[in-house]
Amino acid sequence: MITKNNIFELARKLRGINTLKMIESALNVNRTRAIYIIYKLRKNGFVETKYNSDKTRIYHISPQNALGGTSYTEILNKYSPLKLMVSDVHQIYGRVPSIEETLIYTINRRTVRHIIASLALFRKVENWSDLYKRAKKENLVREVVALYDISRLVIPKLKRMPQRFKTLATPRKSDKFRYIIDGLYSIHFKKIEEKWKVYIPLNWDDLTDYRGEFT
Amino acid sequence: MIGIQEQQNLFIRIAEKLPRKIEVYAIGGTAMMFLGLKDKTIDVDLVFKNVEDRKIFKETAILLGFREFSAHVVYGKRDNVPEMIVLGDVRIDLFLFKIISSYFSDSMQKRATQTHEFGSLIIRVADSSDILIMKSVTSREKDMDDIISIVKEGKINWNIVVEESKNQVSLGKESAIMNLGEKLERLTNQKIIYIPKDVLDKIWKLFNRQVKEKAKKSR
Numbered sequence: 001m002i003t004k005n006n007i008f009e010l011a012r013k014l015r016g017i018n019t020l021k022m023i024e025s026a027l028n029v030n031r032t033r034a035i036y037i038i039y040k041l042r043k044n045g046f047v048e049t050k051y052n053s054d055k056t057r058i059y060h061i062s063p064q065n066a067l068g069g070t071s072y073t074e075i076l077n078k079y080s081p082l083k084l085m086v087s088d089v090h091q092i093y094g095r096v097p098s099i100e101e102t103l104i105y106t107i108n109r110r111t112v113r114h115i116i117a118s119l120a121l122f123r124k125v126e127n128w129s130d131l132y133k134r135a136k137k138e139n140l141v142r143e144v145v146a147l148y149d150i151s152r153l154v155i156p157k158l159k160r161m162p163q164r165f166k167t168l169a170t171p172r173k174s175d176k177f178r179y180i181i182d183g184l185y186s187i188h189f190k191k192i193e194e195k196w197k198v199y200i201p202l203n204w205d206d207l208t209d210y211r212g213e214f215t
Numbered sequence: 216m217i218g219i220q221e222q223q224n225l226f227i228r229i230a231e232k233l234p235r236k237i238e239v240y241a242i243g244g245t246a247m248m249f250l251g252l253k254d255k256t257i258d259v260d261l262v263f264k265n266v267e268d269r270k271i272f273k274e275t276a277i278l279l280g281f282r283e284f285s286a287h288v289v290y291g292k293r294d295n296v297p298e299m300i301v302l303g304d305v306r307i308d309l310f311l312f313k314i315i316s317s318y319f320s321d322s323m324q325k326r327a328t329q330t331h332e333f334g335s336l337i338i339r340v341a342d343s344s345d346i347l348i349m350k351s352v353t354s355r356e357k358d359m360d361d362i363i364s365i366v367k368e369g370k371i372n373w374n375i376v377v378e379e380s381k382n383q384v385s386l387g388k389e390s391a392i393m394n395l396g397e398k399l400e401r402l403t404n405q406k407i408i409y410i411p412k413d414v415l416d417k418i419w420k421l422f423n424r425q426v427k428e429k430a431k432k433s434r
Contacts, residue, residue, distance in 0.1 A: 008254040011251075012251070012252075012368075015251070045219075045220075062251060063251035063252075063254065064249075064250070064251040066219045066220070066254075067219060067223060067249065067331075068223065069223075069331070088328050088329070088330075089328075089329040089330065089331075089340075090329075090330045090331075090332070091330070091331045091332065092332045093223060093226070093227055093331065093332065093333045093334075094227040094230065094231075094333055094334055095334065
């Protein structure tokens with residue numbers, strides 16, 4: 001008998017990636033019973049279902065699924081060809097963060113994988129003035145424009161960034177070069193680096209995930 | 216008792232009314248719910264960074280129908296009791312950094328990396344190793360179940376537990392090491408959980424050292 005009390009314990013016991021067969025053997029139950037257990041777990045919000053390439057269902061069971069909410073990484077993974085797995089949890093409830101917000105958060109993580117993944121988000125930017133405001137707040141305006149220029153090289157039909165954004169981002173003579181990731185600079189994107197006085201932590205080889213992705 | 220969904224809704228409702236951004240730490244049962252270790256808790260435990268944030272949070276909750284409640288009814292005449300607010304059977308304990316029998320130290324704050332954002336209310340969740348320490352210094356029987364739950368999850372960094380218990384002693388919570396050792400040993404002897412022997416040895420070694428140092432000082 002599955003009660004409200006033991007359904008949580010069941011979710012804890014089955015925590016992780018499961019298939020129907022795995023649940024059958026973990027709980028020593030038959031297929032019908034395993035389907036019923038999944039149904040009960042899903043009703044309580046503990047199950048997220050995904051599909052394998054052969055269309056078998058994969059159940060991600062976790063008590064934390066019941067918390068709901070969205071994370072920046074989920075949004076990023078929705079649009080980026082490079083999918084990220086992160087250990088630090090940052091969940092947002094009651095609203096869905098905008099692409100502009102996600103882009104700034106992602107750049108601010110300052111890891112190579114985050115920077116590569118962030119390029120895909122430029123395709124989805126709708127509100128450039130919001131992006132500028134957020135970038136200015138985090139002192140990332142030059143970084144955003146430089147990464148936009150990189151994303152133009154790998155993503156076709158990218159929306160144009162307003163000229164005003166670029167004008168405001170243009171570095172002064174007195175401005176010094178800035179690193180996105182300390183100590184990392186590019187061999188292949190020197191021109192963009194010099195234009196925006198920002199060291200790009202990427203080379204062509206880092207962008208292989210984008211090859212053919214948007215064409 | 217408050218369940219996961221009710222707790223989420225409560226935080227969203229409070230966050231909507233907050234006049235500015237407030238960052239708090241979740242400890243105890245609330246933190247365990249965020250970590251997927253528990254599905255309901257008697258009280259929502261929150262630690263505030265300063266008196267002003269706590270005041271704003273409390274006033275906002277009162278606007279939503281919460282009323283003040285005497286902490287001495289629950290905790291008796293002890294030090295560092297929280298401010299309390301209740302609505303129906305939901306109780307929120309609002310602590311500053313001193314939590315009855317432990318201290319939410321700087322290192323505990325740094326380890327609270329898991330973030331849950333409810334609009335203006337940002338909740339950082341205490342690390343499970345730190346929850347274990349805080350649970351071990353209380354004398355409530357129900358905390359034993361929580362300790363078992365945390366240890367069985369297997370995500371405990373025992374080095375953190377040992378170091379933090381030492382830190383608690385240096386912050387003035389003298390019984391921290393003894394309480395931790397006693398609780399863990401009791402549960403191990405009852406074969407309810409497994410604690411690596413070297414961890415228990417380390418804890419008792421620390422305790423012996425603490426006793427010797429205290430005896431030296433009192434001479």
